Structures are given as C-alpha cells and as structure tokens.
Amino acid sequence: MLGAPEVLQFGKNFIRLIHAKRCLDVGTFTGASALAWALALPTDGEVASFDVDHTALNAVGTPIFDKHTEIKQKIKFQLGPAVDALDKLIFDGESGKWDFAFIDADKQNYPKYYEKCMTLLRSGGVIFIDNALWSGKVATDPNNLTEMGKAIDETNKLIAADEKADNMLLNLGDGCHxxxxK
Ligand SMILES: C[S@@+](CC[C@H](N)C(=O)[O-])C[C@H]1O[C@@H](n2cnc3c(N)ncnc32)[C@H](O)[C@@H]1O
Structure with a gap:
C-alpha cells in the first residue's frame, strides 16, 4: 500500500528543513515514496530504495520515472531483502552518512530496520516509521496484536527507550513515528 499523501508531504517538508541530500526508502512498492523524497531533494540528492519485489514498480512507477530522467537519476532501486541491503551499506562504511530514512516494508523487520537506519543516519538525521499506530490497535488493543502489530509495538517502545533519539508518535496517516x- 502507498504511504499516505500527508505522510509523504510531511516527509518532503522534513527533507527540505534538515537540508537532506541522502535518503533511505525501506519498501519501494510502486515507487511513490521514493518519488516524494526525490522531488524534495536538491539536484545532487539521492534516494536508495529497497524492495524484494519490483512488480508494482515496473507496472506503475517505471513508466513515469522513464519520462522524468531528472527525477529518475536521483533514485537507485535495489531488489532484495532490505535487511541485507542496509547491512551492506553499513559494511561499506556508510554509517553516519545518510540524512533521512522512511521505514515502510515488512512489519516483522521494523525493529531491525530501525536499528540499522539509526546506524546509517548522521546526527541530526530523521527517521519516519510508517503505520506506527497500526489502525490504533497498538494503543487500544495491545494484548491482542498480530505478529505484525507486535513488531510495530516493539519498535515504538524501542524508540521511546532509545537515549540516542528524540521522538514523537504522530496521529498522521496510519501513525507516523x-x-x-541526537
Ligand atoms: C507498504 S509497501 C511500501 C510503500 C511505499 N513506501 C510507498 O509509500 O509508496 C511495502 C513494501 O515492502 C516490500 N517488502 C516486503 N518485505 C520486504 C523485505 N524483506 N525487504 C524489502 N522490502 C520488502 C513489499 O514488497 C512492499 O512493496
């Protein structure tokens, strides 16, 4: 599913506010979130977007990106598990060199994505975690969560307890953490 338009717009504003140049996009789908970040970045900005499946990207996003090469040249779409791709960036010495991350792939891996994106971000960088309220269930029904809901709840708690971070869990879209x- 696409990121909510208000979440994508909010992310674009943050990218401009922190003068971001390098963005991690965990979960490509059609490429809508990668497009949003690319539009907010300066000409020499870059987005690394990860997904295990490029069916939706090829069907929906690619025909649009092919017509707009100035946007396409800012985005690198990588096929494969995002955990492996983030680990490779860390192995390649990319820690502390990214400005913004959007976490919006398989929910079970959210805690891992959070830790890896924190490693890759510079001080002053910003992460958005999508679906952080999980239709409100993490607040209203915390004892009856699915495995996906539990992973989101775990991530929210991990963030709240993380002394390396300041955070705000917003009621925006399906919840944007x-x-x-720092
Ligand atoms: C909610 S969609 C992403 C939407 C996109 N961020 C947007 O706003 O347009 C989630 C995507 O995560 C991908 N995904 C699922 N498991 C994954 C994994 N282990 N690694 C990378 N991507 C994965 C799915 O294939 C799906 O396209």
Whole structure:
C-alpha cells in the first residue's frame, strides 16, 4: 500500500528543513515514496530504495520515472531483502552518512530496520516509521496484536527507550513515528 499523501508531504517538508541530500526508502512498492523524497531533494540528492519485489514498480512507477530522467537519476532501486541491503551499506562504511530514512516494508523487520537506519543516519538525521499506530490497535488493543502489530509495538517502545533519539508518535496517516537522531 502507498504511504499516505500527508505522510509523504510531511516527509518532503522534513527533507527540505534538515537540508537532506541522502535518503533511505525501506519498501519501494510502486515507487511513490521514493518519488516524494526525490522531488524534495536538491539536484545532487539521492534516494536508495529497497524492495524484494519490483512488480508494482515496473507496472506503475517505471513508466513515469522513464519520462522524468531528472527525477529518475536521483533514485537507485535495489531488489532484495532490505535487511541485507542496509547491512551492506553499513559494511561499506556508510554509517553516519545518510540524512533521512522512511521505514515502510515488512512489519516483522521494523525493529531491525530501525536499528540499522539509526546506524546509517548522521546526527541530526530523521527517521519516519510508517503505520506506527497500526489502525490504533497498538494503543487500544495491545494484548491482542498480530505478529505484525507486535513488531510495530516493539519498535515504538524501542524508540521511546532509545537515549540516542528524540521522538514523537504522530496521529498522521496510519501513525507516523518521527525520530530525531541526537
Ligand atoms: C507498504 S509497501 C511500501 C510503500 C511505499 N513506501 C510507498 O509509500 O509508496 C511495502 C513494501 O515492502 C516490500 N517488502 C516486503 N518485505 C520486504 C523485505 N524483506 N525487504 C524489502 N522490502 C520488502 C513489499 O514488497 C512492499 O512493496
């Protein structure tokens, strides 16, 4: 599912506010979130977008990106598990060199995505975690969560307890957990 338009717009505003140049996009789907970040970045900005499946990207996003090469040249779409891709960036010495991350792939891996994106972000960088309220269930029905809901709840608690971060969990879209790396 696409990120909610208000979440994508909010992210674009943050990217401009923190003068971001390098964005991690965990979960490509059609490429809508990668497009949003690319539109907010300067000409020399870059988005690394990860997904295990490029069916939706090829069907919906690629025909649009092909017509707009100035946007396409800012985005690198990588096929494969995002955990592996983030680990490779860390292995390649990319820690502390990214400005913004959007976490919006498989929910079970959210805690791992959070930790890896925190490693990759510079001080002052920002992470958005999408679906952080999980239709409100993490607040209203915390004892009856699915495995996906439990992973989101775990991530929210991990963030709240993280001394390396300041955070705000917003009722925006399906919940947007905004994290500031100190
Ligand atoms: C909610 S969609 C992403 C939507 C996109 N961020 C947007 O706003 O347009 C989630 C995506 O995560 C991908 N995904 C699922 N498991 C994954 C994994 N292990 N690694 C990378 N991507 C994964 C799915 O294939 C799906 O396209």
């Amino acid at each position: 905004v994290v500031f790396k």
